[in-house]
Amino acid sequence: MKRITLLCAGFVLPVISSSAFAGDQEVTLNMNTLWVVTASVLVFFMQAGFALLESGSTRAKNSINVMMKNFIDVCMATLVFWTVGYGLMFGESTTGWFGTSDFMLNQASQHDYTMLLFQSMFAATAATIVSGAIAERTKFTSYIICAIVVTAIIYPIYGSWVWNSNGWLAQKGFTDFAGSTVVHSVGGWCALAAAIVIGPRLGRFDRTTGEAREIPGHNLSLVALGGFILWMGWFGFNAGSTLEANQSLGSIALNTHLAACAGAVGTVVYCILGRQPILLTSCVNGALGGLVGITAGCATMDPQYAILTGFIAGILIVPSTKLLLAFKIDDVVGAIPVHGIGGAWGTIAAGLFYQNDMFNAERIITQFAGVGAGFVWAFFASLILFHLVNLAIGMRVDSEHEQRGLDFTEHHEVGYPEFHQLTQNFK
Amino acid sequence: MSIKERKIAFLSVLSANLEGGVREEVMRFWEEKYSTRPQFGVSAFLDELYTKYSVPIKKGQLFRELSRATLSAGASGNSVVRHNTQPANTLEPNADTIIDRNGLLVYQALQNEFTALAKPADRMKITKAQFEGIQKQSKFDNPSVRAVLEWLRQGSKAMPNHAELGMLRKLFNLAYVECCQLYGPVRADNMLNAALQKTNSLPESHLTPPNHFI
Numbered sequence: 001m002k003r004i005t006l007l008c009a010g011f012v013l014p015v016i017s018s019s020a021f022a023g024d025q026e027v028t029l030n031m032n033t034l035w036v037v038t039a040s041v042l043v044f045f046m047q048a049g050f051a052l053l054e055s056g057s058t059r060a061k062n063s064i065n066v067m068m069k070n071f072i073d074v075c076m077a078t079l080v081f082w083t084v085g086y087g088l089m090f091g092e093s094t095t096g097w098f099g100t101s102d103f104m105l106n107q108a109s110q111h112d113y114t115m116l117l118f119q120s121m122f123a124a125t126a127a128t129i130v131s132g133a134i135a136e137r138t139k140f141t142s143y144i145i146c147a148i149v150v151t152a153i154i155y156p157i158y159g160s161w162v163w164n165s166n167g168w169l170a171q172k173g174f175t176d177f178a179g180s181t182v183v184h185s186v187g188g189w190c191a192l193a194a195a196i197v198i199g200p201r202l203g204r205f206d207r208t209t210g211e212a213r214e215i216p217g218h219n220l221s222l223v224a225l226g227g228f229i230l231w232m233g234w235f236g237f238n239a240g241s242t243l244e245a246n247q248s249l250g251s252i253a254l255n256t257h258l259a260a261c262a263g264a265v266g267t268v269v270y271c272i273l274g275r276q277p278i279l280l281t282s283c284v285n286g287a288l289g290g291l292v293g294i295t296a297g298c299a300t301m302d303p304q305y306a307i308l309t310g311f312i313a314g315i316l317i318v319p320s321t322k323l324l325l326a327f328k329i330d331d332v333v334g335a336i337p338v339h340g341i342g343g344a345w346g347t348i349a350a351g352l353f354y355q356n357d358m359f360n361a362e363r364i365i366t367q368f369a370g371v372g373a374g375f376v377w378a379f380f381a382s383l384i385l386f387h388l389v390n391l392a393i394g395m396r397v398d399s400e401h402e403q404r405g406l407d408f409t410e411h412h413e414v415g416y417p418e419f420h421q422l423t424q425n426f427k
Numbered sequence: 428m429s430i431k432e433r434k435i436a437f438l439s440v441l442s443a444n445l446e447g448g449v450r451e452e453v454m455r456f457w458e459e460k461y462s463t464r465p466q467f468g469v470s471a472f473l474d475e476l477y478t479k480y481s482v483p484i485k486k487g488q489l490f491r492e493l494s495r496a497t498l499s500a501g502a503s504g505n506s507v508v509r510h511n512t513q514p515a516n517t518l519e520p521n522a523d524t525i526i527d528r529n530g531l532l533v534y535q536a537l538q539n540e541f542t543a544l545a546k547p548a549d550r551m552k553i554t555k556a557q558f559e560g561i562q563k564q565s566k567f568d569n570p571s572v573r574a575v576l577e578w579l580r581q582g583s584k585a586m587p588n589h590a591e592l593g594m595l596r597k598l599f600n601l602a603y604v605e606c607c608q609l610y611g612p613v614r615a616d617n618m619l620n621a622a623l624q625k626t627n628s629l630p631e632s633h634l635t636p637p638n639h640f641i
Contacts, residue, residue, distance in 0.1 A: 059616070202612055202615075203611045272441070
């Protein structure tokens, strides 16, 4: 009897343990999928943050136009990214420059679909960064065309260099965990090119002295609310980039939060020391700068360095905003300092403060190379794109439209009809 | 608004406000001289009416009644006559509509209110910007541009009988752009809103709202 029992145990136990192992694997896969989908939803919610922040930063007569741009670009970006972008970014890359498979992904594994969902949210984020910089003066249709090209070509090609396992920057060991450069700097440099091509808003700079004139946004409460929503979405942006539900989520989310706080504090300290007014818009941008900054190194930094990264990013926001004004570049929401400069600094910081391998010269040089390559590609490619669209259909609205407000002229709607003189014309 | 709709509106106001022989005379006068005209100014009609007949009610009251009736008949501006029968583009009111003298009076008032808010030293700069800017516009025909330039040069005494809405919009926009350059967009917007509010209170604005021109 004992023999029979032992024999049975000898057969049954391995079967039970192997099925238990298979069950564990499935649970892990399910958990990973659940986490990445949840993170995707959080990143999607960032679009609401962008929309509120940008809308609040613009004049009432343009608020609907800004909302529309944010609403439509996420739709267009997602469709275009599924069609072309994902294949270029994550498809099989033999050269290291771009992928050549997985276009219009279908009949793929569940993992691929989850990955596509998460990455399409990133693509939409890169596209939407541009809209804030060129608000209040851009033709809606031209913007949509540009957003499509940015999401279809400019963003995924750079993304393939870094996040495709065969990408040339990935091969060199370039670190950009959640996309300080891949998403934010690329978006920021595209915004810079767009702002240069389109030019400043009417009367933004004094004709004789060249001095910048303030054009306050119509609702700063929306700006603050947008900032908070972006902050919340960023937990999904950074922690979701693990692509699995593991124990590192806590430290990544903590680093994200610390850097955002330090970014806002950095801006406040800079303003106090510089005897400048502490503006709400600057504080929100400081926190966002901290968030952008930590995005590259959130998984590879100790908390104290996350704070330092965020703090410096927050400090950089104010002078870089002034630098843009000195060059007469009109960036309505500060997208270029926050995403372009913040992203570049964050990517370099990810190399400087790399856990257990700090100040490694080789790593830092690689980081600089990646940041430089990102600037050269995104800025010049988008500069050509915006110039071409400008020549073909024009990027900028007529001055009559700028006067009336783009809500009415581009969409025949107004955000605040009670206060809008034009609504008397409505039928 | 069609000629038929306008006719109904006018007849209902005239018959409600006048009595006896005067009513018959006025109605005949209206039928013979104005009812089939594609465009005319209400003020011009009333001017002629009051010089020819002794109408017992006040001119201003009749003007208001006629304005209200034509507005409620479905038009946002009786004196704005469309060239074509196509409905207005929902994105933007038609720029090729013709504005008559009543509308031009409103435009003149809007422009005056707007420039009155500029510093005296800058008013000439605004007119100069309009003068130079409108000459660069190739989309308007030469006689119209010349008439508007004359208007700018000589003021209200050289006001043309009619002008294209698109050109008036451009003309006003040139003033707005100049103010943006001089004072910044925030002050220019404030000036624009203040000018619109003041011009809205004019009786002529019931027929041609000033926001047609912005």
